[in-house]
Amino acid sequence: MIRTLGSFSVVQRAWAGVWRASRCLATGCSSAWPRSCDVLVVGGGAVGSSSAYHLKHRAGRDLSVVVLEQDSTYEKASTVLSLGNIRQQFSVAENTLLSLYGASFLRRAPELLAVEGQDPVDLRFFPRGYLFLATPEGLKQMEENYKQQTSLGAEVAWLWPDQLRKVYPWFTFKDNVVAGVLGTNNEGWFDPWSLLLGMRRKAESLGALYLPAKLTGLQYRQEEPRQTTAVPTRSLTTAQVRLKSGEEREISFSTLVVAAGGWSGEVGRLAGLGTGEGVLATPIPVEPRKRFIYCAHAPDGPWEGCPVFNDYTGMYFRPDTTRPQYFFCGRSPLEEEEPDPTDLSVDYSFFDTHLWPQMVERCPEFGNLKVKSAWAGYYDYNTLDQNLILGFHPVYTNMCIATGLSGHGIQQSPAVGRAVMECVVDGRSHSINLDRFSFDRILTRQPLKEKMVM
């Protein structure tokens, strides 16, 4: 056979391509774009990375997991802009259990998230405790919460006013505070960046693929109802994503996990939730709400031994242990005063009007406080009841929603990731029964609110 120059080079190039592709598949890397995957996780923050980690930990190579995270610098993500506080003092029992698992996960994180050849994860946990205060009207509710928390295994201590005065001599109050509950174990704060990067690094080392792309569209397939009276369900099939360069690509998947934080409502709208009829008229009720955190210097403030102090007005402050005499403070505004969430600019007047007077009332030494800096972050705010939404959607039977944590997300993210893994693999979350957090309560408008605890 006479081989011309052209055909020889074609053969050689074809062989080189085949060899490169087979080497690619052999090493498991995908410089080729993933056309399909088993689980597509929308959102690579704490909940998304935790889901990817738990899925890969359980299934290994048997499930291909792709995480869509449009911004690898996490500039606007709620995870990294949060203070990283952890507590078990909730009034909804499932929240306490989720935080307890979160605490045990954080404690074992150096072993669980260890990647060969890399530095171990250092979460910088500061054990200090949370202090919640009760007014005369809320005393009974506080007592019920306390009994429930101790029965579930949280270690909290009840303090009467004279004990409060003894333990916190700087704390001034009159008859408006009748009791306090202090967490004595597994409560404090840690570094959310380390947790996020630890979980992401471990998930990637186990084979999860993080794509820097933004979700732009979702396609579904109508399913045949099994009985004539059953609601016709749909199954999501493919996702359209856009890369930073503007290129549009497609990925087909088997299960979708919505863990996009404050933007989960938008992801739902891509699937038609909120714009359809019947069940599809209800959107995912999660939107980004801006919250401010002020960093203030108080030279006479109670920096030593100060817990995360939660006032019954919603104001909270805690010491910044990286710098002496610095405090972080914040407050959830009322519905009417919600700041505009289009950007992350800070409103310093909010501190002067809503925060400083309360802080001075609680501790007069905050009088000569000076705000040195501040930042803003987004809550993935569940407009119905500010609690987690977890589970599959009734119509889109392969869309698992895991969002709406509204400010207590980072401490529950390991447990929520495990719950997502159990939903995807086993059908329901069985380690902690989270049926009360399903999407059905959004459809029936039955809120599951936290009583008297932020």
Add this chain to the structure above:
Amino acid sequence: MSVACRWTRRLCGRHLTLNRGMHSSAVLSNKEDETPKKVWVTHHREGEKMSWNVPSEPVDVRQKIPDNEWRGLLHRIAPKKPIRADFMSYMQRGIDLRPSSIKRWWGNMQTEAAAKDQMYKPERVAVLGFELAAAHFVVHRGGRVRFRGVKEWVEQNEDEEYELSRHYQPGVYIEEVDASKINLVYEGLESMKNLMYLKNLSVSGCAHIDDWCIDRICCQFSGTLEHLDISGCTKVTERGIGALARLRQLRTLNITGLDGVKDIRLLCLLLKDDLPQLKISGINYFNPETLEHS
């Protein structure tokens, strides 16, 4: 249809698809079988907290393969049908025989075994009460315990025997615990809870004591502990030392060997400000080199 085909279809068909609802009873119900489903009793696994919202259905609804069905080699290891996806995944995972992996696997086994061994056991407390349960826990593993009102320490002799009551006795309280020879982990501290009069605790040399364990110690013994020895616990960082201010009765603290902690001298001075009666040993406030040069 041949038996092999039927077996392969069962294995690769419905039971191994990782759609949701895989383990729900609806998928597992086998219309071909007439035998009634046996419901296995949920056995209480060790250490599992029976939480208020544990799901009500039993853990394992599978049944054994009937005698007239074909069995292969795999069924000797997994005799129930269907074979779980977790089990198949585990069997198909490659075995990593690199020396570093084996070493890491062995280390993980050791820590897991230690955690399981030292876990809080409610049965022990139910028989002995909190004080004697903690005493048995410590002495059995090589530590020493001293009771209130008694001068002698209780410990194991060379034949690993020791004298401790095997039934609950009221009025017996532990005053001092020396756990330095036990490789104590976080779960071990949980086993020593609710000691009403503990004054002296020594965990020196226990390499697994870290900030979380210090948090646990501060939580459990905050009202009574007077002497604490954490020398040689290198995993403790400045955050753990800072949290020690919660032990309001603390009089002596031994932190030999913790010089690597960031700003340790400043932390000690701050602790002494907070707890005026505290004496800290094992820390050198003056660097001998600077004294020489001055």
